[in-house]
Amino acid sequence: xxxxxxxxxxxxxxxxxxxxxxxxxxxxxxxxxxxxxxxxxxxxxxxxxxxxxxxxxxxxxxxxxxxxxxxxxxxxxxxxxxxxxxxxxxxxxxxxxxxxxxxxxxxxxxxxxxxxxxxxxxxxxxxxxxxxxxxxxxxxxxxxxxxxxxxxxxxxxxxxxxxxxxxxxxxxxxxxxxxxxxxxxxxxxxxxxxxxxxxxxxxxxxxxxxxxxxxxxxxxxxxxxxxxxxxxxxxxxxxxxxxxxxxxxxxxxxxxxxxxxxxxxxxxxxxxxxxxxxxxxxxxxxxxxxxxxxxxxxxxxxxxxxxxxxxx
Amino acid sequence: xxxxxxxxxxxxxxxxxxxxxxxxxxxxxxxxxxxxxxxxxxxxxxxxxxxxxxxxxxxxxxxxxxxxxxxxxxxxxxxxxxxxxxxxxxxxxxxxxxxxxxxxxxxxxxxxxxxxxxxxxxxxxxxxxxxxxxxxxxxxxxxxxxxxxxxxxxxxxxxxxxxxxxxxxxxxxxxxxxxxxxxxxxxxxxxxxxxxxxxxxxxxxxxxxxxxxxxxxxxxxxxxxxxxxxxxxxxxxxxxxxxxxxxxxxxxxxxxxxxxxxxxxxxxxxxxxxxxxxxxxxxxxxxxxxxxxxxxxxxxxxxxxxxxxxxxxxxxxxxxxxxxxxxxxxxxxxxxxxxxxxxxxxxxxxxxxxxxxxxxxxxxxxxxxxxxxxxxxxxxxxxxxxxxxxxxxxxxxxxxxxxxxxxxxxxxxxxxxxxxxxxxxxxxxxxxxxxxxxxxxxxxxxxxxxxxxxxxxxxxxxxxxxxxxxxxxxxxxxxxxxxxxxxxxxxxxxxxxxxxxxxxxxxxxxxxxxxxxx
Numbered sequence: 001x002x003x004x005x006x007x008x009x010x011x012x013x014x015x016x017x018x019x020x021x022x023x024x025x026x027x028x029x030x031x032x033x034x035x036x037x038x039x040x041x042x043x044x045x046x047x048x049x050x051x052x053x054x055x056x057x058x059x060x061x062x063x064x065x066x067x068x069x070x071x072x073x074x075x076x077x078x079x080x081x082x083x084x085x086x087x088x089x090x091x092x093x094x095x096x097x098x099x100x101x102x103x104x105x106x107x108x109x110x111x112x113x114x115x116x117x118x119x120x121x122x123x124x125x126x127x128x129x130x131x132x133x134x135x136x137x138x139x140x141x142x143x144x145x146x147x148x149x150x151x152x153x154x155x156x157x158x159x160x161x162x163x164x165x166x167x168x169x170x171x172x173x174x175x176x177x178x179x180x181x182x183x184x185x186x187x188x189x190x191x192x193x194x195x196x197x198x199x200x201x202x203x204x205x206x207x208x209x210x211x212x213x214x215x216x217x218x219x220x221x222x223x224x225x226x227x228x229x230x231x232x233x234x235x236x237x238x239x240x241x242x243x244x245x246x247x248x249x250x251x252x253x254x255x256x257x258x259x260x261x262x263x264x265x266x267x268x269x270x271x272x273x274x275x276x277x278x279x280x281x282x283x284x285x286x287x288x289x290x291x292x293x294x295x296x297x298x299x300x301x302x303x304x305x306x307x308x309x310x311x312x
Numbered sequence: 313x314x315x316x317x318x319x320x321x322x323x324x325x326x327x328x329x330x331x332x333x334x335x336x337x338x339x340x341x342x343x344x345x346x347x348x349x350x351x352x353x354x355x356x357x358x359x360x361x362x363x364x365x366x367x368x369x370x371x372x373x374x375x376x377x378x379x380x381x382x383x384x385x386x387x388x389x390x391x392x393x394x395x396x397x398x399x400x401x402x403x404x405x406x407x408x409x410x411x412x413x414x415x416x417x418x419x420x421x422x423x424x425x426x427x428x429x430x431x432x433x434x435x436x437x438x439x440x441x442x443x444x445x446x447x448x449x450x451x452x453x454x455x456x457x458x459x460x461x462x463x464x465x466x467x468x469x470x471x472x473x474x475x476x477x478x479x480x481x482x483x484x485x486x487x488x489x490x491x492x493x494x495x496x497x498x499x500x501x502x503x504x505x506x507x508x509x510x511x512x513x514x515x516x517x518x519x520x521x522x523x524x525x526x527x528x529x530x531x532x533x534x535x536x537x538x539x540x541x542x543x544x545x546x547x548x549x550x551x552x553x554x555x556x557x558x559x560x561x562x563x564x565x566x567x568x569x570x571x572x573x574x575x576x577x578x579x580x581x582x583x584x585x586x587x588x589x590x591x592x593x594x595x596x597x598x599x600x601x602x603x604x605x606x607x608x609x610x611x612x613x614x615x616x617x618x619x620x621x622x623x624x625x626x627x628x629x630x631x632x633x634x635x636x637x638x639x640x641x642x643x644x645x646x647x648x649x650x651x652x653x654x655x656x657x658x659x660x661x662x663x664x665x666x667x668x669x670x671x672x673x674x675x676x677x678x679x680x681x682x683x684x685x686x687x688x689x690x691x692x693x694x695x696x697x698x699x700x701x702x703x704x705x706x707x708x709x710x711x712x713x714x715x716x717x718x719x720x721x722x723x724x725x726x727x728x729x730x731x732x733x734x735x736x737x738x739x740x741x742x743x744x745x746x747x748x749x750x751x752x753x754x755x756x757x758x759x760x761x762x763x764x765x766x767x768x769x770x771x772x773x774x775x776x777x778x779x780x781x782x783x784x785x786x787x788x789x790x791x792x793x794x795x796x797x798x799x800x801x802x803x804x805x806x807x808x809x810x811x812x813x814x815x816x817x818x819x820x821x822x823x824x825x826x827x828x829x830x
Contacts, residue, residue, distance in 0.1 A: 174420035174427055181406040181417050188404040192418040192468070193389040 007268050011147040016267065018148070021260025022156045023048070023222065023231070026214030027238020028245070028256045029159075029166055030207040035247055036170060037203035038183035042098030043083055044211045045235025046105030051076040051215030053109045056128040056226040057116055065129035069216050076212020077205050079105075084204040088197045102235075110228050123219075123226040130224045131155055131216070153221035155213060162210065167249040179203050211235065237283060244290040255290065262286035316380060317341040318507055319365070319476060324374030326360050334360035336531045337374075342476065347498060347508045349518040349539070351551055352528035354607045354774050358511050361528070362478050365509075366398045367391040397474030399465045401481045407454035411464055412436050414453055415471055439467055444500055458583045459490035466497070477501065478509040483517055484608055487585060495521050513606045515544045515814050527551055544816045552776065552810030562760055565784050568597030570829065571768035572618075572737050577627035579613050587613045588625070589792040593827040595737065595768040600759065601827075602771045602783025602801060606813050610792040611772050612654070615741050618770070619651045620644045631737055645674065648736035652726055652743050654772075656719070660726040663715035667707055668696040670714045671729050699728045704754060720751030727755050731762055738762060739770045744778060756782050776806055787827055788812040795819060797827040 007013055027044045034041035054075040059068025083101055086092040110120055117125045131154050140150040170176035181189045182199045190196050214234065219226045241259050245251030266282040319342040326335040335357045342348055352358045363369040365376070367385030376383055378394055385391045388398070405414050412432050421428040421435070436449040445463045453461060462482060469477055479498075483491045498508055498521060512518055518525060519539060527534040527550045534550045572595040579588040588610050595601045605611055616622035618629060620641040629637040636644045645651075653659035661670050672692050675681050681688055696710035703724040707717060714722055723743070730738060740759065744752035759782060763769055773779045779786065780801055788796040788809065795818035798804045811817040 172426045174422060177409075177413055177417060177420060177427060181409060181413070184408055185404070185406045188406050188414075189417065191388060191398075191400070191404040192472070193387075193392060194418045 004268065004272055007271065008265075011144060013264060013268060014148040015151070016264045017257070017261045018152060018156055019222070020263040020267070021256055022153070022159050022217050023214040023234045024238050024241055024259050024263070025159045025163070025253065025256040026210050026217065027235045028241040028252045029162055029238075029249075030210035030214070031239045031242035032245075032247065032249065032252050033166060033170075033179070033203050033210070034207040035242060036183045037179045037200045038186065039087065039094050039200050039204060040098070041080070041083070041204060041207045042095060042239065043079065043101030043105075044207070044214075044238055045231055045233070046098075046102035047076050047079045047208055047211035048215035048218065048231045048235050049105040049109050049229070050079055051212035052219035052230060053112060053123075053226050055216040056123050056126060056219045057112070059129040059220065060123075060126040063129065065131045065220055068129060068220060069131060072216035072220075073209060073212045076208045076215060078208075080204045080208020080211075081201075083208075084201045088201055088204075106229060109226070113226060113228070121228055126225070128225060129220065131220045153217065155217040155221050158213060159217075162213070163249060163253045170249060175199070175202070214238070237287065240287045240291065244287075244294050246294070258290065259283055259286060317377075318344040318379060320377045321361075321365070322375055322377075324361075324364065324371045324376065326357075326364060326369060327372045333531055335364070335371075338528070338531070338533050340526055340533065341536075342507055342509065343524075344507055345502060345505055346523040347502055347510055347521055349510045349512060349522035349525045350528060351512060351515070351518055351525060351547060353513075353551060355530075356528040356551075357531040358528055359480070360531075362398070362480060362509070362511065365391070366396060366478060392472050392474070395473055395475040396478065397469030397472060397476070398478040399462065399469060399480065399482060401484060403461050403465055405453045405461060405464060408452065410450050410452055411447055411456075412449045414464055415449075415468055419472065435471060436467065439470055443467070443470065443497065443504070445497055457490075458485050458585075459487070459493065462486070462490075462494065463497075466501075475505070476507045476509070478511070480511050481513070481608075482510070483512065483514060485583070485585070491517070513608075513814065515547055515816060518547070519544060544814070545811065548810045548814050548816055549807060552806055552813070560756060560760060560781055562784075563764070565598065565763075567599040567784075568766060570594045570596050572629070572631055572770065574618070574629045575627055575828070577614070577617060577625060577629065579610075579617060579622060579625045581613075587792050588617070590627075591789075591792070591794055592627075592825075593787060593794070594829040595770055596829070597736075597766045597768055598763055600763050600769040600771055600782060600784045602773065602779040602786045603789055604773070604776070604779045604786060604809060604813055605789035607774055609789045611741075611789055614789070615651075615654075615739060615772060618739060619649070645733075648734075650674075650730035650733050650735035650738045652730050652738070652740045654742040654745065656723050656726050661714050661722055664713055666711045667700070667705070667714050667717070667725055668692050668710040670725055671696050671699055671710075671732075674729055674733050699725075699732065703728045703758075718748075720747035723747050724751060724754065727758060731758055735767060737768045737770070739772075741772045742774065743771070744773075744775065752778070776809065780804060780806065780809070785827070787824075790815050790818070794824045794827065797824045799826065 027048065030041065030044050051072040055068040055072035058071035059065050062068065079101060083097050087094045087097045113123060114120045117123050119125060133151055133153050134157060136150045140146045170180065178189065178194050178199045182194065182196050186196045215231065218230055223230065237259050241255040242252050244255040262283040266279050269279040269282065270276060321338065321340040324335060324338050327333050338357065338361060340361065350358050360369060364371045367388045367390045370386065383394060412429065415436050416432045421431045433449045440447050445467055447460060447463050447467065453464065482494060486494060501508060510522055522539050524536060525539055525542065525547065526536045527547060529551060575592040577588050577591045581587050591614065593601065603611060613622060617625035617637065620639055625637060627637065628635060631647050631649055634647055636647060657663065662673070672681060676687060681691060693710060699705070700707055700710060705721050705724045707721065714725055727743065744755050759769060771779065771783055783801040786798040786801045786804060787794050790813065795815065796812040797819065
């Protein structure tokens with residue numbers, strides 16, 4: 001047991017929290033931007049998977065991790081565009097569209113993987129590249145903080161930059177204002193000449209962009225190959241993290257961090273003699289607890305607001 | 313006003329794809345710097361006309377000239393670009409955003425990639441000072457009162473450079489104090505050279521603030537008047553009228569014991585507006601009590617209070633001596649209350665379900681309609697066929713989805729269901745709105761049959777014909793209060809009714825209290 005706590009309070013554990021958080025954070029940012037515009041993109045999981053495979057294949061054929069990353073982004077944005085085309089233009093229900101993306105991705109990636117590598121499980125036969133890790137000078141030498149914050153994959157830093165970027169976009173720019181108003185009251189936005197469909201389409205594309213980065217991280221950073229269904233629910237946990245974060249950028253970041261910690265904890269718990277299956281449930285238990293806390297807090301807020309109104 | 317008009321509409325018509333003629337050869341002209349009222353009953357075509365001016369609907373015929381130039385608006389943006397702004401009756405605001413955010417949405421001033429908030433706040437402050445529309449630019453819209461929200465809407469229109477402002481029933485949601493304030497602001501806007509179109513039912517307000525009045529009725533203009541040269545009575549006479557007269561031979565009425573007794577009903581809505589102000593009445597067996605009134609004077613709240621879907625209503629309501637206020641809808645229905653809702657599409661019927669399923673949606677729980685755990689399909693089919701025959705519902709079979717029927721036939725299904733439950737009390741809200749004459753007659757006959765069988769009926773309708781012909785006695789609801797009671801509806805002329813509905817004339821409290829029958 002003391003062994004376990006040694007691990008929990010080590011810099012290695014804190015480092016792994018950030019490492020594990022990265023794909024969840026990307027997915028959560030993807031969920032955030034589309035929800036803000038009033039469209040629920042549940043196709044994040046599938047988008048990540050497609051991007052993960054695209055990155056592996058393209059980097060294997062070109063020998064460049066960066067071109068692989070670029071291809072992954074193009075694939076993710078293309079899937080989002082397709083989803084937007086069907087839901088905004090042809091009015092397919094967005095949930096059905098999302099389910100279609102997920103099912104297509106789950107089956108399609110295995111099919112393509114088999115065509116390209118002759119293996120249905122993993123891309124071991126492909127010599128795919130990985131994105132580099134960054135050792136940050138100066139920061140690296142600071143005790144405790146250094147080993148926690150330095151040496152991560154480049155996409156982990158990108159994910160943090162994306163948090164800042166998205167915060168800026170939503171809070172400070174005209175597009176952000178339009179996204180927020182379209183999501184909350186599309187009629188109001190339309191009545192002042194905002195083109196609702198276009199704003200929603202752009203939001204979906206950005207959502208696909210974030211999901212693609214999350215996917216690329218999975219196969220070119222977190223691991224160095226593609227395996228079947230390797231995203232393992234991270235897209236969904238991202239959606240949960242966005243909800244627990246109350247649809248704010250900072251909240252979404254913090255709750256992604258929490259889910260990352262839960263995931264890392266599950267990994268650390270494996271050294272104890274607890275059945276691996278039980279340990280594996282940690283992130284999901286945290287999800288459920290998180291959502292309950294959220295629901296209770298919201299109910300209280302509402303009550304307080306009602307009471308305030310009654311006083312008036 | 314002799315100069316050439318700012319906006320001139322000639323011979324404009326609007327026919328909707330479903331054949332409804334909303335505007336027929338309407339002329340309308342607006343002089344620069346005036347406040348021009350458009351008055352008319354619900355469905356007179358005011359909204360359609362405004363929607364065409366604001367580019368939300370394209371006219372089927374006719375032309376529109378702005379400053380002498382022919383114009384054609386394809387979208388609200390076109391109208392906004394030409395200096396026309398609209399303050400919608402239902403606010404077009406984003407609640408969680410600040411006033412400034414709402415003001416600049418779609419036309420954000422920028423510096424680099426950023427919204428230039430300082431500039432936006434400055435613009436808002438400047439406008440609000442100039443037009444004396446005091447508002448905190450950084451307040452969240454959801455925290456504002458209704459009156460403040462309306463100021464934001466007006467400012468929104470002004471910041472987009474509108475010179476013509478269309479206000480769609482702006483006072484409907486305001487308290488009297490807020491209304492007074494609004495009028496001062498409109499006067500100020502007029503002084504600044506703005507032109508205002510003011511849509512309203514409230515003649516006192518129209519008289520108080522408008523220069524000219526255009527009266528509409530049944531999709532046509534009934535005339536344009538200088539406000540000073542026309543009395544409220546004359547306006548009312550031109551606004552209210554009926555075209556086709558239905559006549560029913562109702563036979564003698566012998567009202568029995570009281571069925572519904574409503575006393576001291578009060579409802580204050582979330583905006584602290586007193587929507588129902590202490591109303592009371594009684595309906596007796598075999599009596600049809602009509603409630604007339606211009607829409608939005610408390611009718612729908614009254615019905616919702618009686619049918620169990622208005623939490624927060626206070627007072628007492630009993631049916632057959634048992635209190636029903638605050639009880640569940642099922643409890644209320646179990647006490648013998650039937651309800652024909654005004655919105656058959658959303659409330660009256662389940663569109664995708666079959667005619668048969670809709671017909672039994674009140675009975676399916678009862679043992680008589682079940683066989684063990686399953687529905688007794690044979691019995692249901694026989695019942696449905698009988699109703700289709702009886703109510704002359706034009707349908708291929710009882711299994712046809714109700715959504716495929718025409719409005720009139722769909723309404724007949726709803727009426728059949730509610731009447732066949734053999735209720736003690738039937739609440740009929742706009743039972744023939746939007747149905748053809750044949751269906752309307754059949755529904756009216758059925759109501760009269762129910763009355764002969766001793767059912768107490770509450771009829772709410774905006775259709776004067778219906779309310780005058782079908783009701784035995786009449787109450788008029790105005791601004792959440794009953795302002796008139798007529799024990800014998802057949803003695804009421806549409807003119808007197810119009811005066812009461814528009815608040816031109818009201819009876820004494822004692823006269824209205826006769827409706828309680830204690």
